Amino acid sequence: MHTKYFLAGLLTVCSTLHAAPPADAEKKADTLLPKVVLVGDSIRLSYAPKVAKQLEGQVQIISAAANGQDSRNVLKNLPAWVLNKQPAIVHFNCGIHDIKKTIADGSFQVSPDQYEKNLREIVKQIRENTEAIVIFATTTPLHDQRASDYRKGRDYELLNASIQQYNAIALKVMKELEVPVNDLNAAIATPADGQSTDDLIASDGVHMTAAAQKVLANQVSETIRQYLK
Structure with a gap:
């Protein structure tokens, strides 16, 4: 009888030793990874989960x-x-909302001059308040006819x-400030692998x-990998 209880206890100990690490231990391990912040509009929101999946175990997105x-x-x-x-890296974009153009007077939501000032200030504040590498992502292209029809x-x-x-x-600002650029616009405007821009932009x-x-x-994942220390 004592032998049976001893063996049962031994099996319990062995199974515990070989069990998967608890979730809180995995979460703690994730917090030790380099932080990468993604900033942007709904385009960023659409690809961010995929980037997090691709870089799982390498960075904390x-x-x-x-x-x-x-x-x-x-x-x-x-x-x-x-x-x-x-963060260790900041990958950011803004542009689509800035270029909303009022039909009545032709004014932009954010004027070209103000857009330039804002970009400069964004980079300045990140550099002054963090040690992060800053990467700018160009704004993805639009399909004029579809955009017009949808917003009639x-x-x-x-x-x-x-x-x-x-x-x-x-691009002018980032060149002057020596900020690396991830050309997401080109990735969609001149796609590889036989894909067409029309197939990549939604209705x-x-x-x-x-x-x-x-x-x-x-492309975002590959760019981030290039700048990991």
Whole structure:
């Protein structure tokens, strides 16, 4: 009888020793990984989970649940979304919301001059308050006809020419500030592997199809890997 209880106890101890680590131990291990903050609008929200999956065990991906919207809003929320996190890498974008153009007077939601100032201030604040490597992602292209049809009757328009205009501003700023650029616009505008831009942009002319989300996630993940110390 005593032998039976001894063997049962021994089996219990062995199974405990070989059991999977508790969830809280895994969570603690994750917090020791380098922090990478992703900032951006709904395009970022669509690829962020895939990036987190691809880089699982390598980095801790931090991606705010909120839509980053325009550069003014990113700047306003920078302390909560980025600075307080003290990340190793910040991968950010803003642009689509900035280029919303009011039909009545042709004004942008954020003017070109203000967009440039906001980008400079975003980079400045990140560099002054963290030791993070800053990476800027260009704004993805639009499909003009689809965007127009989907937003018929609204008081604003979204144009790919505006995306190009604002990306040019961003590229100038990032070159001057020596900020590396992840060209997500090119990934969609000139896709590889026989894909077409029309197949990558969704029916609303702005958002990404599942295939495009995969393309962006792959490129973002690869870019982050390049800058991991």
